[in-house]
Amino acid sequence: MRKIPVTIPYFTDDELEEVKKILASGWVAQGPMVAKFEEAIAEHEGVKNGVAVTSCTTALHLAMAACGLGEGMDAIAPAFTFVATENAIVMTGATPVMVDIHQETFNIDVEKIREKINTQYEKKDGKLVNKDTGNILWGIVPVHEFGLCCDIIEVNKIAKEYDLKVVEDAACALGAKIGDVHEGGFGNPSCISFHPRKSITTGEGGMVLTDDDALAKRMKELRTHGSTVSADTRDKGHGFLLPEFNEAGYNYRMTDIQAGVGLAQVKKFEYIIAEKRKKAALYNELIKDMLPEFITPVEPEGYYHTYQSYVCMLNIKELGIADVAAGGQFRNELLQKLEDIGIATRQGTHAVHMLGYYKNRFGYKPEDLPNAYACDHLSITLPLYVQMTDDDQKYVVETIRKVLDER
Numbered sequence: 001m002r003k004i005p006v007t008i009p010y011f012t013d014d015e016l017e018e019v020k021k022i023l024a025s026g027w028v029a030q031g032p033m034v035a036k037f038e039e040a041i042a043e044h045e046g047v048k049n050g051v052a053v054t055s056c057t058t059a060l061h062l063a064m065a066a067c068g069l070g071e072g073m074d075a076i077a078p079a080f081t082f083v084a085t086e087n088a089i090v091m092t093g094a095t096p097v098m099v100d101i102h103q104e105t106f107n108i109d110v111e112k113i114r115e116k117i118n119t120q121y122e123k124k125d126g127k128l129v130n131k132d133t134g135n136i137l138w139g140i141v142p143v144h145e146f147g148l149c150c151d152i153i154e155v156n157k158i159a160k161e162y163d164l165k166v167v168e169d170a171a172c173a174l175g176a177k178i179g180d181v182h183e184g185g186f187g188n189p190s191c192i193s194f195h196p197r198k199s200i201t202t203g204e205g206g207m208v209l210t211d212d213d214a215l216a217k218r219m220k221e222l223r224t225h226g227s228t229v230s231a232d233t234r235d236k237g238h239g240f241l242l243p244e245f246n247e248a249g250y251n252y253r254m255t256d257i258q259a260g261v262g263l264a265q266v267k268k269f270e271y272i273i274a275e276k277r278k279k280a281a282l283y284n285e286l287i288k289d290m291l292p293e294f295i296t297p298v299e300p301e302g303y304y305h306t307y308q309s310y311v312c313m314l315n316i317k318e319l320g321i322a323d324v325a326a327g328g329q330f331r332n333e334l335l336q337k338l339e340d341i342g343i344a345t346r347q348g349t350h351a352v353h354m355l356g357y358y359k360n361r362f363g364y365k366p367e368d369l370p371n372a373y374a375c376d377h378l379s380i381t382l383p384l385y386v387q388m389t390d391d392d393q394k395y396v397v398e399t400i401r402k403v404l405d406e407r
């Protein structure tokens with residue numbers, strides 16, 4: 001049976017060579033390779049500082065905690081995202097407040113942010129206070145979903161107008177741009193992921209990018225238990241002296257082994273993105289010709305999509321399906337049939353308000369955030385990776401056509 005995975009990382013011998021050198025050096029925990037990797041990513045994205053950590057989830061937690069998010073506070077986030085966005089907010093002790101997205105871009109609807117602020121909060125002593133809970137609105141955690149930047153310019157305007165903080169969830173968006181500005185360059189701490197489903201990988205891993213030197217220093221301390229000095233700095237002299245610990249921090253350190261893999265991956269990054277963009281364009285053409293039941297992903301004028309994932313929507317009108325719930329069932333059956341044939345696909349991501357913890361805690365209903373609910377039920381991620389051939393892509397689209405025709 002011909003097998004097509006949803007994605008596979010793109011490795012060559014370079015990663016292996018880097019890892020061999022690191023193992024031979026005897027220094028495998030956070031050290032010089034992590035520092036080099038931070039520099040390489042920050043330089044690529046045109047940002048002053050990179051703070052490497054164990055995942056994007058820990059990057060989000062670290063950045064938000066360092067920017068003062070905690071108990072008794074709210075953070076606004078989109079409802080359609082990987083659950084880690086909201087989980088990281090919960091990890092700080094704060095409460096996520098979800099708003100809806102645009103179905104076309106899968107990104108946060110900035111008008112819904114304004115609406116939420118204006119309906120849910122009132123000004124008291126210069127702060128925005130939640131009318132139901134008394135929580136103070138800390139800020140916004142926008143997501144650049146699937147490799148396409150959200151309208152971060154407008155998010156920044158709202159944040160300025162209401163004096164709110166912004167931490168960007170850019171897990172999927174390394175290399176994404178608006179105009180010439182890379183993700184990471186919009187003036188806020190921004191958090192990226194190096195999970196294997198992302199464009200480049202370190203196995204697991206993440207990084208916070210920031211132009212703010214003081215914030216970077218604080219995050220570097222917090223990622224290593226709140227220590228004022230890191231282990232590799234201690235190794236350069238006075239190694240016997242224990243550092244000071246002025247804050248209760250975490251162990252969020254990336255290893256030098258991971259950073260070595262990351263450094264080899266950075267060199268391939270432009271190639272990977274160029275290949276993925278080419279393949280996304282081919283999918284667009286094939287789908288236009290063969291699958292009128294599919295709505296292809298958009299790249300708005302001036303935006304540069306990196307296609308971490310190539311995510312389509314099912315057009316239920318075209319399919320003659322009555323509603324989103326029935327569409328979801330149809331979508332799942334389609335994905336199952338494809339899996340049985342050997343083609344791996346996935347739903348785009350989750351409507352977080354419908355996931356057990358959040359639904360039970362806040363009593364959300366599907367219709368509270370209808371676009372997120374629709375994208376949860378109707379989105380389909382098609383396989384996309386560098387090693388995929390044109391023929392593989394044709395096979396995927398033709399197979400979907402066949403499965404749809406057999407219904």
Ligand SMILES: Cc1ncc(COP(=O)(O)O)c(C=O)c1O
Nearest residue numbers: 055056057082084085171193195
């Ligand atoms: C939008 C978003 N945020 C956060 C994460 C969490 O990233 P990590 O797996 O590196 O913790 C992901 C991972 O898929 C994601 O897609």
